[in-house]
Amino acid sequence: MRRLPPLNALRAFEATARNGSLTRAAQELSVTQGAVSRHVQQLENWLGVSLCARLRRGIETTPEGEAFAALLGSVFDQIEAQVRRMRQKPATNTLRIKLPPTFAIRWLVPRLARFHALHRQIDVQITTSHQTVDFDREDIDICIHSGTTPLPSVYCRRLFGEILLPVCSAGLFGKYPPLSRPEDLARHVLLCSLHRPDDWPLWLRAAGVRHIDGNEGLKFENSALAYQAATDELGVVMAQRAFVEDDLRVGRLVAPLDLRIATSSAYFLAYSRARRATPLMAAFEEWIVEETAAMEEAA
Known part of the structure; x- marks a missing residue:
């Protein structure tokens, strides 16, 4: 038999602690401030x-x-997420994917038409974030x-895997000195992502260049913006090969x-072991593995 405090008292205290106010907690729970105070006192007793x-x-x-x-906030978040999933009508043809912004912009989206051509019955929903996915709390399949x-x-x-190389616009050399040796980077603006x-x-x-500070230059929220800055002739970006091929x-860079x-880093496809891979997930995995294999073979 579980021996737990009254649920209303737990809710009142969690709302009070989160809001830092009995008044705001009362407004959130649609009760009086006095009721919230009594529940918190009841829990303390x-x-x-x-x-x-x-x-x-x-x-x-x-x-x-x-x-x-x-602890209560974490538990209530999990309950809320599970209730939302249970109440939602299952979208049997929707595949929900979460991935880093640059991977989405520079790699997946340009290839997505090929996946759609093979699987027109699958609706793809894309969410971009640098945060690690939490399959227990988020409505994400892959x-x-x-x-x-x-x-x-x-x-x-x-x-x-990740392969790094400096790239820039060919038009950059009309404005700045030539770039034929790593040491020449001292006369150029370095571009990079804040996340990298x-x-x-x-x-x-690795190039044996010690007199250039790799932390100087222009920094952007993500690599996709840094690549765009390079295309616009702002400087030289340290790029990942897969995202600039x-x-x-075509000579844009x-x-x-x-x-x-x-x-030492790489990109992985991941999904929860607790949720069995659906036919939609299996189709996407098969397709993306073929795409990455073709990319590596061409490189």
Whole structure:
């Protein structure tokens, strides 16, 4: 038999701690401030622990109260997510994918027409984020994960590794000095993503260049913006080969320096082991594996 505090008392305390106010908690729960206060007091009596300190401008949780509120918030989030999934009408033809913005913009979207041509019955919903997916809380079927190791406790399949190389617009050389040796980068603007601060230092070390600070230059929210800046002749970007191959092929960007560096990171396809792979997920996995294999063969 479970021995748990009253649910209303738990809800009242969690809302109070989250809002930092009895008044705002009462407004959220559509009850009176007095009712919230009584529920919190009831919970404190039940536990035999002080959870809140009442201040003139609100409330402040004690260390025990803060830890308990964090636990309750996590549990309520999981309950809310599961209830939402249960109440939603299942979309049997919708595949929900979460992936990094640059992977989506520079790699997946340009190829997505080929997947759609093969599977016109599948509706694809794309969400972009640098945050690691939480399959227990998010309505996501498949994610693309970037890292040095696969995600724990989920099914992962390696797609391809990272190969770094500097690229820029050919028009850049009409404005700046030539770029034929790594040392020439000292006279150019370095471009990179805020999420990838180690790329330039890694490449410069491999090139044996010590006098250039790889952390200087222009930094952008994601690599896709940095690639666009390079296309617009703002400077030289440290690119991932997979994301600029089309630009190099058509001459939109050029790679003036030969050195390529493989990092320890790779891209993985991942989905929850708890949810069996649906036919939609299996179709997408088969397609993306074929696409990445074709890319690697061509390179």
